[in-house]
Amino acid sequence: MRRIIAFWLFLSVLLSFTSCSKKAAHSLDRAERNAYSESSALLANVRAMPLAKGYLAAATERFIAVQHKLEVASTDERLAPAWQSVIKFCGTLQCEVTASSITARSGESPASGSIALRVAPQDFPKLLTQVEKEGNIVQHTTINEDKTDAVVDTEARLKNLTAYRDSLRSMLGRSGLNVKDSVEIQEKLTDVQSDLDSETAKRKILANETGKVAVEIEFRVKNPGNRRSAFAPLGRALQESSEVLAESLGSLVTFTVAIVPWVLVILLGIWILVRLRRRRRARKAALTNAAVGS
Numbered sequence: 001m002r003r004i005i006a007f008w009l010f011l012s013v014l015l016s017f018t019s020c021s022k023k024a025a026h027s028l029d030r031a032e033r034n035a036y037s038e039s040s041a042l043l044a045n046v047r048a049m050p051l052a053k054g055y056l057a058a059a060t061e062r063f064i065a066v067q068h069k070l071e072v073a074s075t076d077e078r079l080a081p082a083w084q085s086v087i088k089f090c091g092t093l094q095c096e097v098t099a100s101s102i103t104a105r106s107g108e109s110p111a112s113g114s115i116a117l118r119v120a121p122q123d124f125p126k127l128l129t130q131v132e133k134e135g136n137i138v139q140h141t142t143i144n145e146d147k148t149d150a151v152v153d154t155e156a157r158l159k160n161l162t163a164y165r166d167s168l169r170s171m172l173g174r175s176g177l178n179v180k181d182s183v184e185i186q187e188k189l190t191d192v193q194s195d196l197d198s199e200t201a202k203r204k205i206l207a208n209e210t211g212k213v214a215v216e217i218e219f220r221v222k223n224p225g226n227r228r229s230a231f232a233p234l235g236r237a238l239q240e241s242s243e244v245l246a247e248s249l250g251s252l253v254t255f256t257v258a259i260v261p262w263v264l265v266i267l268l269g270i271w272i273l274v275r276l277r278r279r280r281r282a283r284k285a286a287l288t289n290a291a292v293g294s
Contacts, residue, residue: 063151063206064144067214068124070131071139074219076111082134083113083219089130094120094212105221113219118212131217138220147210154203161196168192 074082083102090097095117102113119127131137168189172182 061148063147063210065147065209065214066121067143067145068128068216069139069141069143070128070137070215070217072131072135072217072219073138074135074221076105076221078135079111079113079219079221083115085134086115086127086131086217090115090117090119090127093123093126095123095127102219110221112221115215115217117215117217118208119215120211121213124213124215127215135219147206151203151206151210154199154206157199158196158203161192161199165189165192165196 072082080102083100087097087100096119097115097117099116100114103109103111105111168185171177171185172189177185
């Protein structure tokens with residue numbers, strides 16, 4: 001009897017322990033799923049949020065993209081040296097040339113040159129002084145574009161995406177995570193890292209736009225070195241006449257080449273018809289002579 005009672009007590013304790021273990025495992029799994037659901041909701045908020053307004057309330061710094069457009073009058077002789085001098089001077093500052101081109105005079109088209117660069121704000125006055133030495137600045141346009149909204153939005157998304165990525169990484173490090181949840185977390189982590197890289201690249205571009213001054217310099221030859229001759233209209237008329245004559249001769253040659261084969265065919269046909277007609281006449285004359293002789 002004692003053995004039976006002891007057996008039932010042991011079985012009761014074993015069943016109670018198993019039930020507690022299942023409840024604990026179930027509670028742990030439910031907690032992990034709740035955390036995962038909260039993290040997913042956080043990602044949805046990160047992607048859908050317009051965060052600029054909330055952060056702008058506390059933002060004190062403005063991010064302004066400044067652009068200067070300079071038009072410089074030069075001469076044919078000074079254009080190329082001035083263009084080279086500005087590029088060389090840029091290398092002595094916190095400055096980088098992003099694009100440059102130069103075109104020599106061609107016929108009546110004047111020479112021209114252009115330089116696009118980005119320079120640190122404190123070095124822009126030095127660059128402007130150097131450009132003034134190389135030619136007369138006839139036009140100076142300044143454009144300011146406020147990039148604060150874009151910068152604040154990007155920084156807010158970076159902050160939230162970083163927090164979400166760290167949350168996913170901590171979830172992966174938990175023990176007892178099943179394979180299905182692990183795969184889903186890995187996929188989410190990949191997406192978040194991709195979004196984070198994209199936002200980081202966007203922030204670097206904004207930093208370059210707001211941290212440096214964009215400058216576009218156009219070199220123009222306003223006063224060509226050679227004064228136009230009084231006989232220039234006559235020369236231009238003669239040149240145009242020669243072009244018209246050349247085009248007419250070209251059309252004539254084209255027409256001749258196209259018509260010659262047909263002329264040969266027509267002449268050959270006429271020659272054959274004449275020969276046939278002569279033979280017919282000769283045959284008819286021979287028959288007439290034969291009839292008369294008989």
